[in-house]
Amino acid sequence: MGLLKKKSDELPPLEETAGEFVIADGEDYINEIFENDMRISRSFTRLQLDEKEYRENYSRVIQELLATGEHKFFVAVDRYGRYLGHVWVCLRVDTVDFVLAAYIFDIETLFPGIGIGSALLERAEEWAQAMGVKKVSLRVELDNTASEWYRRKGYRDRAVVMEKPL
Amino acid sequence: MGLLKKKSDELPPLEETAGEFVIADGEDYINEIFENDMRISRSFTRLQLDEKEYRENYSRVIQELLATGEHKFFVAVDRYGRYLGHVWVCLRVDTVDFVLAAYIFDIETLFPGIGIGSALLERAEEWAQAMGVKKVSLRVELDNTASEWYRRKGYRDRAVVMEKPL
Numbered sequence: 313m314g315l316l317k318k319k320s321d322e323l324p325p326l327e328e329t330a331g332e333f334v335i336a337d338g339e340d341y342i343n344e345i346f347e348n349d350m351r352i353s354r355s356f357t358r359l360q361l362d363e364k365e366y367r368e369n370y371s372r373v374i375q376e377l378l379a380t381g382e383h384k385f386f387v388a389v390d391r392y393g394r395y396l397g398h399v400w401v402c403l404r405v406d407t408v409d410f411v412l413a414a415y416i417f418d419i420e421t422l423f424p425g426i427g428i429g430s431a432l433l434e435r436a437e438e439w440a441q442a443m444g445v446k447k448v449s450l451r452v453e454l455d456n457t458a459s460e461w462y463r464r465k466g467y468r469d470r471a472v473v474m475e476k477p478l
Numbered sequence: 479m480g481l482l483k484k485k486s487d488e489l490p491p492l493e494e495t496a497g498e499f500v501i502a503d504g505e506d507y508i509n510e511i512f513e514n515d516m517r518i519s520r521s522f523t524r525l526q527l528d529e530k531e532y533r534e535n536y537s538r539v540i541q542e543l544l545a546t547g548e549h550k551f552f553v554a555v556d557r558y559g560r561y562l563g564h565v566w567v568c569l570r571v572d573t574v575d576f577v578l579a580a581y582i583f584d585i586e587t588l589f590p591g592i593g594i595g596s597a598l599l600e601r602a603e604e605w606a607q608a609m610g611v612k613k614v615s616l617r618v619e620l621d622n623t624a625s626e627w628y629r630r631k632g633y634r635d636r637a638v639v640m641e642k643p644l
Contacts, residue, residue, distance in 0.1 A: 353574075353576075356574055357574065357575045357576055358575055359575045359576075359577050359612060359613075361576060361577065366576055369571050369576040369577065370576055372571050373571050373572075373573050373576060376546050376547075376570065376571070377573065379545070379546060380542050380545060380546065381542075404542065405535050405538050405539045405542070406539075407539050407543065407583075408519075408522055408523065408617075408619070409523045409524055409525045410519075410523055410525075410527060410532055410535040410536055410539060411525050411527065411535065414644075417573075437642075437644065440644060441644045445644055446525060446643065446644060447525075447641050447642060447643045447644060448641065448642045448644060449639060449640070449641045450639070450640055450641075451574075451637050451638070451639050451640075452637060452638050452640060453574070453636065453637045454635055454636060454637055454638060459638060459640065462640050462642075463640075465642070466642045467640040467641060467642045468640060468641060468642070469620055469638050469639070469640055470619065470620060470638075470639050470640060470641040471617050471618060471619045471620055471638070471639040472617070472618050472620060472625060472635050472636075472637070472638055472639070473615060473616070473617050473635070473636050473637040473638070473639065474615070474616055474617075474618060474625065474628050474629075474633040474634060474635055474636060475613050475614065475615045475616075475633060475634060475636040476603075476613060476614045476628075476631070476632045476633045476634070477612065477613045478580075478603065478606060478607045478611055478612060478613060478614060
């Protein structure tokens with residue numbers, strides 16, 4: 313990618329460089345990925361947990377998810393190699409159609425609206441297709457407008473997740 | 479349960495005895511549970527697989543699901559101990575709220591409409607509550623009328639599963 317090497321305090325602010333992002337393999341950015349995901353995921357929780365319990369449970373969930381299937385990460389980075397967003401996709405046999413499927417756990421971007429999410433999704437789908445996958449699945453919370461964004465990308469509603477508090 | 483011991487060819491047909499079902503621990507009925515589930519699950523798949531591929535992929539999915547979380551099975555049986563239906567529930571840290579949650583993989587009954595499903599669900603919820611669970615979650619296909627049944631049991635829509643064929 314020809315990343316420019318500078319000290320971080322000499323670099324322009326992220327918002328100035330985010331527009332010229334590139335998509336790269338994400339395995340070297342796992343710390344940034346999960347740090348950012350942990351922060352964003354908390355905004356979707358409906359049940360209150362203190363910081364310590366949330367961090368512990370978050371870590372346990374991630375370890376459990378990583379234990380099954382084949383995982384792939386892509387990141388969007390600026391020209392200095394700085395993290396701007398990521399997609400986390402997992403290949404596994406689907407629990408309903410019983411075919412090899414790609415499940416998208418996350419697509420997140422620090423700068424919405426400039427095409428980072430679209431580029432990440434496109435790369436994830438290309439990768440999944442090259443791996444022989446038949447379909448891509450994901451879950452969207454009902455109060456999350458991301459479902460409209462996914463519809464524009466060709467995704468359709470397949471099932472509903474229902475819950476009951478005990 | 480005071481099960482009556484008779485040879486199977488001396489027993490009345492299942493449909494005559496199903497009305498007096500009881501709920502029992504399901505661990506001794508794993509073969510009947512997965513045999514029945516494999517048959518029913520195939521009716522929900524949208525992608526065509528031949529019998530061999532379906533069986534192999536079904537088996538792989540079940541092994542992957544059993545590898546994470548704490549699993550519990552309950553069965554409904556008639557007075558001769560014959561399988562009538564089951565519920566499969568799994569305790570794990572939820573991927574969205576990050577609390578201990580019960581996930582219901584299946585509720586299935588050979589004889590709908592006589593209360594077997596309701597009794598299985600009730601037992602599963604009681605067990606989950608006793609295990610310290612905060613909520614019960616499950617997935618319902620959009621073309622499955624079970625969502626109405628779950629609504630009557632107090633379940634509410636939380637998220638949508640979206641898919642895109644590749």
